[in-house]
């Protein structure tokens with residue numbers, strides 16, 4: 001069976017990879033990623049979810065957020081919940097099938113109880129952090145952000161417990177180093193699944209100076225640092241691949257690269273010419289950078305794939321690529337096996353994507369709420385064939401030109417419709433024909449009421465299958481100060497376990513490793 005190396009970048013925008021950047025006036029520089037993509041399959045009609053936890057949850061379950069109860073927001077540090085345990089994760093599937101399962105980097109699927117930790121969910125080895133984002137050097141993280149009530153360090157090794165010995169090492173370098181260590185410990189006779197979930201290029205905007213030299217010409221400070229972070233990621237992945245070659249695993253490796261959501265334009269990311277940004281259901285939030293590379297694909301040559309793919313498809317697709325049987329008790333997945341779509345350019349098995357239905361998001365009520373049995377004041381979006389329908393608040397809806405771009409046609413960057421400012425919204429239904437209008441410039445709901453109704457009927461149907469949404473209040477007991485200064489599980493953990501973790505934390509606090 002092939003090795004699977006899945007690299008997930010964080011908040012990496014559509015216009016932030018070299019091969020898109022060159023076409024869209026962006027100065028981001030990723031020569032190594034470009035070269036891998038150019039010799040593999042570029043996924044150019046590939047979608048993810050607009051924020052972190054949801055994309056990660058769908059990747060590891062193959063199921064839409066409405067089917068895991070995670071339809072709203074991300075999992076915040078002090079919230080007592082996580083990706084429900086009744087889901088059998090991809091890591092569990094592959095482990096059952098004989099894979100050694102390694103994970104490095106960002107988890108972000110809940111940790112309030114021990115059972116939710118990655119090493120209790122199919123990953124035999126884990127080194128990384130449990131929350132959505134930490135300082136790239138110190139691993140310090142505060143929550144809730146506004147009040148900074150609970151602060152602590154967030155880095156943990158499944159073999160040793162909480163870790164502070166890597167304090168000061170840049171996250172991308174650290175995670176690549178740890179991935180290499182896991183590869184070195186790997187028994188080459190066994191297939192390996194490595195899920196490298198980088199914090200690059202998520203905020204805070206931090207990068208070692210050496211990666212900045214190349215970007216002196218970028219005036220915008222955020223964008224300049226971000227460019228350095230992108231380049232550091234490119235170098236890190238180059239190192240990782242070199243290492244896989246050195247240990248002779250590369251030729252048997254399927255390498256998958258994906259972002260988790262669109263770029264955060266307020267923190268250096270860019271999705272132009274797509275509309276919107278991270279956190280929105282506009283294309284800029286969900287249309288993703290992704291590619292697949294590797295000998296096991298047996299490609300006849302480089303390919304650019306324009307078939308409709310979604311992050312939930314990886315689960316069945318990887319199961320198919322590895323020829324692993326699904327475990328008994330696996331719940332229905334929403335993803336499709338797209339192995340032949342990727343490898344042989346066969347037509348996608350997918351014609352539709354439920355982008356999301358989020359009943360907890362603030363409602364946008366204009367006139368009557370229900371249409372075709374669906375509450376259109378609720379934030380939701382669906383793609384069906386070439387069409388896309390959005391309801392409720394859409395969030396930031398501008399087209400953001402890369403700050404370093406000098407040759408812009410001004411009209412490209414402007415907001416061209418009336419629903420940018422919410423008080424003036426005259427509608428909470430928006431229809432676009434993405435197949436002809438990928439930048440969402442022509443709103444068509446008035447011209448095609450019958451399409452609107454069809455898509456609303458689909459949303460209504462999805463809604464009937466959705467689970468109640470979890471989004472509990474912050475729990476004071478999560479406070480890291482109660483756990484030796486680290487973010488750690490806080491419920492259902494015995495005193496003994498806590499003591500043990502604290503002892504380990506103490507031991508590893510200042511060891512230089």
Ligand SMILES: *[C@@H]1O[C@H](CO)[C@@H](O)[C@H](O)[C@H]1NC(C)=O
Nearest residue numbers: 357373374375376378463464
């Ligand atoms: C989804 O279904 C529930 C239960 O029938 C209903 O209360 C809710 O309003 C529906 N949501 C939308 C967005 O229509």
Ligand SMILES: *[C@@H]1O[C@H](CO)[C@@H](O)[C@H](O)[C@H]1NC(C)=O
Nearest residue numbers: 407408409410411412413441
């Ligand atoms: C500027 O953008 C508009 C809208 O996208 C387009 O119609 C026009 O042709 C562009 N002009 C130039 C000079 O590129």
Ligand SMILES: *[C@@H]1O[C@H](CO)[C@@H](O)[C@H](O)[C@H]1NC(C)=O
Nearest residue numbers: 417418419421422423424425
């Ligand atoms: C939108 O509403 C605000 C105040 O609510 C007003 O100042 C502004 O002019 C309006 N814009 C448009 C385009 O109607």
Ligand SMILES: *[C@@H]1O[C@H](CO)[C@@H](O)[C@H](O)[C@H]1NC(C)=O
Nearest residue numbers: 153164167484485486509510
């Ligand atoms: C981690 O290490 C830093 C630097 O030595 C130190 O300031 C900090 O207090 C340590 N944190 C914990 C929880 O040990």
